Amino acid sequence: MLRYGIGGAGLALMGLGAWLTAAEPEPLGVxxxxxxxxxxxDGILAPLVLGVGLIxxxxxxxxxxxxxxxxxxxxxxVTLPLLLRPGAPPNPSALPLPYGRNLAxxxxxxxVVTGALYLVRRRGAPVRRRGAPARRRKDFPRR
Incomplete structure (x- = not known):
C-alpha cells in the first residue's frame, strides 16, 4: 500500500513539473x-564515480x-557553476570572493584531514606479522 502511495505522489510531482514547465515563457530553455x-x-558524473569506486x-x-x-x-x-559562469555577475556583491582559490x-x-585520519587509524590498528593468523575472539566457543 505504501508503495502505491509513494508512486502516486511521484506521478503527481512529475505532472506538476510538466505543468510548470509548460507554463514557463520559454519552456524550451528549461x-x-x-x-x-x-x-x-549520466555521461560524466556517474562514470567518474564508478571509476573512482573501482580504483x-x-x-x-x-x-x-x-x-x-x-x-x-x-x-x-556546488562551486563549479560559480567558477564557470561567463562574464561578470550582474550584481558585484553576488560573487565577491575568489572562488577558485577558496575551492583549492x-x-x-x-x-589534509583525510591524511591525518588515515595516519591516526593506521597507528591505532593492531600490527600483525605477515602470514600470522588473526587472533580469535575468546567469547565464541571453538567448533
Missing part, C-alpha cells in the same frame, strides 16, 4: 537545461577515501 543535466550526470576497491581504508571523495565532489559540484583551499583541507 528542457535544454534538463537535457544538459541528464547528459552531465578504491582494493584499498585498506576505502571507507575513509570514499568519504573524502564524497565531500570533495560535493564541494566541487577547501580541497587541500579535505586532503
Amino acid at each position: 528542457l535544454v537545461w534538463l537535457a544538459g543535466a541528464l547528459v552531465l550526470h 578504491l576497491v582494493g584499498r585498506s581504508r576505502r571507507g575513509l577515501l570514499r568519504g573524502a571523495s564524497v565531500v570533495a565532489g560535493s564541494v566541487v559540484l 583551499i577547501v580541497l587541500a583541507a579535505v586532503a
Whole structure:
C-alpha cells in the first residue's frame, strides 16, 4: 500500500513539473537545461564515480577515501557553476570572493584531514606479522 502511495505522489510531482514547465515563457530553455543535466550526470558524473569506486576497491581504508571523495565532489559540484559562469555577475556583491582559490583551499583541507585520519587509524590498528593468523575472539566457543 505504501508503495502505491509513494508512486502516486511521484506521478503527481512529475505532472506538476510538466505543468510548470509548460507554463514557463520559454519552456524550451528549461528542457535544454534538463537535457544538459541528464547528459552531465549520466555521461560524466556517474562514470567518474564508478571509476573512482573501482580504483578504491582494493584499498585498506576505502571507507575513509570514499568519504573524502564524497565531500570533495560535493564541494566541487556546488562551486563549479560559480567558477564557470561567463562574464561578470550582474550584481558585484553576488560573487565577491575568489572562488577558485577558496575551492583549492577547501580541497587541500579535505586532503589534509583525510591524511591525518588515515595516519591516526593506521597507528591505532593492531600490527600483525605477515602470514600470522588473526587472533580469535575468546567469547565464541571453538567448533
